[in-house]
Amino acid sequence: MNATQPLAQIKGPIVLAGAGKMGGAMLTGWLAGGLDPKQVALIEPYPSDDIRALAAKGIRLNPSAKEVGAAATLVVALKPQSFREAGSALKPFAAPSTLVVSIMAGMTIASISDVCGGSVVRAMPNTPAAIGRGITVAVAAGSVSAGQRAVADALLRATGSVEWVDDEKLMDAVTAVSGSGPAYVFLLAEELACAGVEAGLPEALATKLARETVAGSGELLHRSEFASAVLRQNVTSPGGTTAAALEVLMGPDGMQSLLIRAVAAATKRSRELAK
Structure with missing residues (x-):
């Protein structure tokens, strides 16, 4: 698929880890954009009432890795301070072929890959995503295919505009300008x-x-x-x-x-x- 194709054309299971403000905004955007709720498995130990309402539409809430199997896409929306502790529980959801999209501030492609495996896209959105007016900057690891990059772009674009950069070193300044x-x-x-x-x-x-x-x-x-x-x-x-x-x-x-x-x-x- 390319970035202009609808979310409904994304194939395979999508695991979303974390449904706080940003994770919840992304999930809302995906469903509004036509993504099949049955494709989504949500890992969130403390789901809000709003998230439970979304789960009632068919999203699998806190399934085991055995139930889901290896995800086509794993989106990590955890707080960076808790990632290394919680991240190891996400590894069973990822295979070498899994696209891993991180929206965590400060966490590098190398550190995400070390914990989760897969092919990593590091992204930084901002809170206007909650009203569909966010802006996200993303950078892809060399192992990310053109098709995976298009999937990441479509998922991120559900909450606003997306810009891609080639140099990961820019992401800290991106976080400081648009993320914060x-x-x-x-x-x-x-x-x-x-x-x-x-x-x-x-x-x-x-x-x-x-x-x-x-x-x-x-x-x-x-x-x-x-x-x-x-x-x-x-x-x-x-x-x-x-x-x-x-x-x-x-x-x-x-x-x-x-x-x-x-x-x-x-x-x-x-x-x-x-x-």
Whole structure:
């Protein structure tokens, strides 16, 4: 199959390990995209009510490896800190021919292959996947076939757009920019509301103004053909209120400096998780 073919054309059993926010979002996207629930086996010791409802549609919940056999595809959506302990229980689900797709921060292709075996695709999605607006970056091991890469692309694309890179070393910076990035945007809304309160606005109004401004600006950026710098300039009149604020935000200790340091810290932490 190729990446434009529907999920319904994916063949063989798919094992999903972990159904937290990201794993659950992926599962929801797969089923909405037409994947047969009976193809999916879910390994999740603490399933939420929402996940149990999805399981009622035909997904096998916590079957044994003997019941499933070797999966055509194993998707690992565990927390990286728990992977090495829990990962050994996943190995019986994987054969040398199994496509293993990991969405764990920091875990390298080599470490995933060492624990699970199979042919590994390492991917990093982000939380807007929950509304189908995520972006995922992926890199494939050399053993991944063109067909397996297309399957991985289709599974990942069920929650948003997908970009592929050839250099795995980029994945730590990807994690820092887009994987962790939604938290930076939510912090912007949070702190903008606090600044509004400091300026004298009632808290409820400040919160609504900040939330809607960030959400609306993001949607404008999504729909616009212009670069973010152009959109920023379009809001900024010389000598006006926006220009006064941007003098602070774009100053020596402003947003650029803070984000460079923040992304560097997240990149460093991503590398540490692999050790």
